[in-house]
Amino acid sequence: MLAYLNGQFISRSSATISVDDRGFIFGDGVYEVWRVVNGRLFEPDRHMARLGFGLRELRIATPESLNTRSVEEIAQRLLADSGLTDGEATFYMEVTRGAAPRAHQFPSATTAPTVYATVYRFAPPEELRARGAAAITMTDVRWLRCDIKTIQLLPNVLAKQAAVERGATDALLIRDGVVTEGSHANVVGVLDGSIRTHPTNHLILPGITRSIVLEQARGLGIPVREEPFTERDIDRLEELFLVGTTTDVMPIVRVNDRPVGTGTPGPITTRLLTEFRAHLDTSCAVAHALR
Numbered sequence: 553m554l555a556y557l558n559g560q561f562i563s564r565s566s567a568t569i570s571v572d573d574r575g576f577i578f579g580d581g582v583y584e585v586w587r588v589v590n591g592r593l594f595e596p597d598r599h600m601a602r603l604g605f606g607l608r609e610l611r612i613a614t615p616e617s618l619n620t621r622s623v624e625e626i627a628q629r630l631l632a633d634s635g636l637t638d639g640e641a642t643f644y645m646e647v648t649r650g651a652a653p654r655a656h657q658f659p660s661a662t663t664a665p666t667v668y669a670t671v672y673r674f675a676p677p678e679e680l681r682a683r684g685a686a687a688i689t690m691t692d693v694r695w696l697r698c699d700i701k702t703i704q705l706l707p708n709v710l711a712k713q714a715a716v717e718r719g720a721t722d723a724l725l726i727r728d729g730v731v732t733e734g735s736h737a738n739v740v741g742v743l744d745g746s747i748r749t750h751p752t753n754h755l756i757l758p759g760i761t762r763s764i765v766l767e768q769a770r771g772l773g774i775p776v777r778e779e780p781f782t783e784r785d786i787d788r789l790e791e792l793f794l795v796g797t798t799t800d801v802m803p804i805v806r807v808n809d810r811p812v813g814t815g816t817p818g819p820i821t822t823r824l825l826t827e828f829r830a831h832l833d834t835s836c837a838v839a840h841a842l843r
């Protein structure tokens with residue numbers, strides 16, 4: 553597998569960064585994950601916009617060479633040279649504040665950000681999707697800028713690990729009694745026939761899959777309320793699902809070993825997962841045809 557590091561294309565195994573890199577030392581950076589179908593990036597602009605937002609919020613100077621077009625070119629080369637132009641893949645990009653002697657304040661303005669990218673083969677979890685997955689609940693212990701996609705993912709790592717250790721797929725994070733999101737996906741419930749999900753603010757990542765699925769739900773006439781549901785509401789939910797780049801739409805049929813609704817993927821979830829998959833395929837096929 554090939555990697556891109558600061559302008560060079562090299563094998564991932566030989567790509568190395570400085571021990572002084574602020575991503576390594578402080579988690580001082582941001583990242584993005586794009587879904588790729590048959591060699592085409594899904595929603596390249598929206599992911600670039602979110603990366604740009606994170607860089608601005610953290611005051612990391614966006615490298616001039618980094619725009620949707622150049623990033624797509626980097627991805628195309630990585631995908632082609634890694635034999636990933638067919639089928640499913642992901643494209644990962646990370647930008648850190650660069651390498652400088654360890655000191656908490658920003659380094660000198662001449663410090664160049666580190667830009668790293670790579671691609672991975674991706675296998676959508678279709679069997680689990682058909683069955684529906686299990687989740688646990690955990691306290692959301694993250695900071696108050698969850699809207700920035702930083703590489704500081706320790707709470708997310710611990711939440712996912714706790715879920716795996718309890719035989720579940722993910723953890724629903726609870727802050728002040730309210731369900732915020734999952735370890736690496738947004739969370740959507742169906743309550744009294746309406747879709748309910750946490751509004752986009754500083755407490756969740758504004759997921760690109762989330763926004764597309766909500767647009768699709770509205771288009772289908774399903775009522776959508778961008779209001780959180782509480783931990784206590786979980787027992788009353790008719791349906792529950794996760795949405796994310798590496799998740800698509802994933803039904804959650806058990807929470808803390810109790811069934812959600814009928815304990816099987818519900819009709820709204822099933823409809824939306826079909827609609828989302830069709831949109832993902834069509835949009836990547838259109839991108840392919842346009843090139």
Ligand code: PDD
Pocket residue numbers: 585708733734735736737738757758759760761762795796797798
């Ligand atoms: N995670 N919430 C969190 C905390 C996430 O990390 C992600 C994505 C999402 C979903 O966002 P989107 O639909 O734009 O992918 C929500 C990526 C895939 C990851 O960390 O691997």
